[in-house]
Amino acid sequence: MKLIGIRINNGTSDSVRKNLKQEWYPFLNDYYFEEKEIAGISNELLLKEIKNRTVSECELYTIDKQGPDISVHAIVGKNGSGKSTILEILFRIINNFSKKNLKRNKTDSAELIFADEISAFLFYCVTEKNIDKFYYLSCDVKKNSNSSKIELYGEYGKIECTHTRMLKSELKLYLENFFYSIIVNYSHYSLNILEVANLRENKTRQMKTEGGLHLYLYGNKPAEEQVYQHWLNGIFHKNDGYLTPIVINPMRTKGNFDVNKERNLSLQRLFGLLVLRPQFLDEYEAQKIYVDFNLKTAIEDKIYDQSGRWETYQKTEESDFYNQNYLSVLLDIYDCWCKKISSKQHNIKKITDDTINNIDHLISCLQNMTLENVQLQTSLLYMAYKTIAIVFKYEGYSFDNGVEKLVNKISRKNTHVTLKIRQCIHHIESRLLKGNYISANWHEIKITDFDTNEKNVDEVFEQLYPPIYKTDIRLKNNKTNELVYFKDMSSGERQMLCSISSVLYHLINLQSVDEDSVKYKHINVILDEVEMYYHPEYQRQFINKLLTLINGLKLDREKIKSINICVVTHSPLLLSDIVKNNILFLREGEVVNKEVKTETFGANIHDILKQSFFLENGFIGEFARTKIGVVIDTINKKKINKVNYEECKAIIDLIGEPLIKQKLMLMIGEVYDNKQDRIEMLKKELAELKQKK
Numbered sequence: 001m002k003l004i005g006i007r008i009n010n011g012t013s014d015s016v017r018k019n020l021k022q023e024w025y026p027f028l029n030d031y032y033f034e035e036k037e038i039a040g041i042s043n044e045l046l047l048k049e050i051k052n053r054t055v056s057e058c059e060l061y062t063i064d065k066q067g068p069d070i071s072v073h074a075i076v077g078k079n080g081s082g083k084s085t086i087l088e089i090l091f092r093i094i095n096n097f098s099k100k101n102l103k104r105n106k107t108d109s110a111e112l113i114f115a116d117e118i119s120a121f122l123f124y125c126v127t128e129k130n131i132d133k134f135y136y137l138s139c140d141v142k143k144n145s146n147s148s149k150i151e152l153y154g155e156y157g158k159i160e161c162t163h164t165r166m167l168k169s170e171l172k173l174y175l176e177n178f179f180y181s182i183i184v185n186y187s188h189y190s191l192n193i194l195e196v197a198n199l200r201e202n203k204t205r206q207m208k209t210e211g212g213l214h215l216y217l218y219g220n221k222p223a224e225e226q227v228y229q230h231w232l233n234g235i236f237h238k239n240d241g242y243l244t245p246i247v248i249n250p251m252r253t254k255g256n257f258d259v260n261k262e263r264n265l266s267l268q269r270l271f272g273l274l275v276l277r278p279q280f281l282d283e284y285e286a287q288k289i290y291v292d293f294n295l296k297t298a299i300e301d302k303i304y305d306q307s308g309r310w311e312t313y314q315k316t317e318e319s320d321f322y323n324q325n326y327l328s329v330l331l332d333i334y335d336c337w338c339k340k341i342s343s344k345q346h347n348i349k350k351i352t353d354d355t356i357n358n359i360d361h362l363i364s365c366l367q368n369m370t371l372e373n374v375q376l377q378t379s380l381l382y383m384a385y386k387t388i389a390i391v392f393k394y395e396g397y398s399f400d401n402g403v404e405k406l407v408n409k410i411s412r413k414n415t416h417v418t419l420k421i422r423q424c425i426h427h428i429e430s431r432l433l434k435g436n437y438i439s440a441n442w443h444e445i446k447i448t449d450f451d452t453n454e455k456n457v458d459e460v461f462e463q464l465y466p467p468i469y470k471t472d473i474r475l476k477n478n479k480t481n482e483l484v485y486f487k488d489m490s491s492g493e494r495q496m497l498c499s500i501s502s503v504l505y506h507l508i509n510l511q512s513v514d515e516d517s518v519k520y521k522h523i524n525v526i527l528d529e530v531e532m533y534y535h536p537e538y539q540r541q542f543i544n545k546l547l548t549l550i551n552g553l554k555l556d557r558e559k560i561k562s563i564n565i566c567v568v569t570h571s572p573l574l575l576s577d578i579v580k581n582n583i584l585f586l587r588e589g590e591v592v593n594k595e596v597k598t599e600t601f602g603a604n605i606h607d608i609l610k611q612s613f614f615l616e617n618g619f620i621g622e623f624a625r626t627k628i629g630v631v632i633d634t635i636n637k638k639k640i641n642k643v644n645y646e647e648c649k650a651i652i653d654l655i656g657e658p659l660i661k662q663k664l665m666l667m668i669g670e671v672y673d674n675k676q677d678r679i680e681m682l683k684k685e686l687a688e689l690k691q692k693k
Contacts, residue, residue: 001179001522001562002071003027004123004134006089011119011140015197016092018085019589025086027073027566029581029593031123060579061565063551068523069127069562070550072543074578076569077586083568084190086586087183087528091115091246093122093139094181095231098244100150101161101174110237112244113229116143116198124179126522127562135177152177172518175245179564180520182506183248184499185528191248192255193230239393241417242513245520249502266498267486269505271471272461275450277552280500281493282541284475287483290442291469293371298468299378300363302385303330307359309392321399327359329403333384336407341380341428351377372437375468379424379432382468386421396517414458416509423466430463438469457508457553495533500546503527504553511559521561531571539573572608575600620657627651631664640672 005026008017024033061070075083092115099112122137133155140149152159154177161174185191235244236251250257274286310326321329335350342348352365366374366381387410391397394417399406410418411425431437450463465471474483486494503525513519531539543565550563567574575583580600585593598607609619620628631648634640640648648668655661662685 001069001124001126001524001564003073003090003524003564003566004031004125005033006086006093006123007033007121008089009119009121009140011117011142012089013117013143013197016089016118018082019080020082020085020089021589023591025584025591026593027075027582027584029583033123061547063547064554066557067551067555068557068560070547070565071562071582072547072565072567072578073582073584074567074569074575075584075586076575078570080588081586082589083586084528085589086584087526087568088191088196089118089120090122090181090526091183091235091248092118092231093120093137094246095235096139096141096148096150097137097152097178098246099234100148101171102244110233111229112234113231114141114145114148115231116141116145124524126177126179175518176521178245178520179522179524180242180510181246181524181526182503183246183526183528184502184530185248185526186250186257186495186499186532187529190528191232191252193232193252194255196230196232198230241394241396241517242510242520243395243518247506249506262498263486266494266501267471267473268467269501270486270497271464271473272457272508273501273504273549274473274475275447275464276452276457276460277549278447280549281475281496283478283493284484284489285478286447286473287476288447288474289445289465290472290474291438291445291465292442292471293375293378293438293469295363295366295374295378297470299366299381299385303359303362303381306330306385306388310388313392319399327356327362329399330381330384330388331356332403333387333407334380336404337380337383337387340407340411341425348376348380351381371439372432372435375437376428376432378468379428379466382466383421383424386424390417396514413514415512415514417514419458419461419512420467422462423464424468426462427466442472458512461508492533492535492538496538496542496545499527499530500549503546504549507550507553507555507560507563511555519559521559523560523563524566525563526566526568528568530567531569531574534571536571536573539571540576542574543567543577572605575608576603576605577601624655628655628660628664632667635664635667635671638671640668645672 005024005028007024008020008022010022012022026032059065059069061072062068063070075086077083095112095115096118099114102112119140122139123134124136125132125134127133136153138149138151138153142148152161152174159174159177235246235248236253250262270280271289274280275289278286280286307326310322310329314322338348338350351362356362356365362381366377369377387407390410391399391406397406397409397417410421414422450460452460472485474485475489476483486497489497507523510520510523530542534542546565567578569575578600580596580598583593583596583600584591585596600608628651631651634644634648645668652661652664652668655664
């Protein structure tokens, strides 16, 4: 798929569009928008193609012809040029499309609300069987309006959506015309709900925490207990099995993201990817995984937390099932999983033959077990805990038909939702029941111990140790042969791993979404301020590395047909991997694509930088430029005496650019003719020339 462009219309609030204009913003320069056709809303006339792309242009970024089609484009401009604003408008459009057409039934998901005062068209294209299918999404939402005009148009006009009356099968078919967006933005000053325009009247709601679950109720409470209804919250705080077609990484609360939580999430994502491809970074190769077992973090904390949430559900859910005691439900599910695994010729004894009265009693039983047995029982209890968590979070799972049928359903599913349960089953059957348990603190496992031969991504991820264990990883530095932990790597190296692993993780999950659920086959990846923390060499490698690693996933083309990658950047090194026609150049909110004459793809960084769009005031640092300016001004005023001559000459001697240095020496020599200095300069130049021979 390809994002083609956004047309911002009259009706978009100034606080939403900021310095952007009411005009056409093309992500691809091969298309233009005819404003005279807006009133008619005639789909075939709204977008005009300037030229047909060649096959080589269309397939440029697609490495594996058996995998999804891949396209890459960029947005570039100075700070304050409008890059983040155009992205926010895109997010508002997707959010409003989701609010209009999707309904979340799970309490764990934040409410979707309209992003108000926006009127815009989003144009995009998907390619199927070498045929481009063009779409545009019309989004018009007024302030505080519960009704909105959000319509999707395709090749043959408006694509009808009956919203609440739409059957699940019809919704799936409707959303096949749309795409899923993965957003990665690690900037500390982006997407802050306290700063991003909301415009809907802020109804503060009481935030109450019960058992770890936040309940939002309208009412007057102290400021520290209040949260604002904000459209961004519905995107950040979501557990909906990839139903809402956008995810933003990292997750933020009031603009902040938890660095330690992100580190742990990144490590979990990296384990599978590093097992699949040990040489994730050129400089390092994954060697060993370390695993540790601690009963408190493995299951004790999780069960206590979930029991509190169960009490909250008892107050909010209508189902009578929640009237049951949490522990009895947990143990019923535990029994079902025991029977299911025991039926495969394994005989698993229960935790105890006695009646377990409360969670403290359960934990006490576990504490008195052998190390081997406690890991087995904890794995089974985690499966029960995770079964309840799945019901809390995901559509299509409930207790309505009883615990046994729920367990049977989960055991049949091979999706990201059930992955951790499948990891437990693999761990129990392939390790624990064969006596291979974690016998020491931070038990060492070689990467080569995992079977990756002819395995797909899902099969490799199933082999990973389940979440009852703490895990860490060591990589070999290919230059020094030293083994280093993730925490010992540089910030740039860790950022590269986090950013790319986040994208790959979501691609894997999107591919695994249950066929019975809404499934997006076209993916839009947006990498905002992607060069953050990166040395220029990492910037130069980034796009190639990302494409190579996506290719290494061996994605199923039937499940993911196309991927669009949008890079928002300041880096000319990244732009040298992107065709100029695929770059939106912004200056103070205006499109200035025509000002950039040089083709960027494969261009030398100096050829890109020398265009005034990037550096209007030349290549020299501002401080040095000011100092040189003072020297020139002094010479031009012919106020050179012995004192300031020495000062000016000291500055000239520091200058690294030989042409500037030579010119200034000639200029100062004309107003202060010191032959000895002239001789010394020429001798130095002669010596430098001899060294270059």
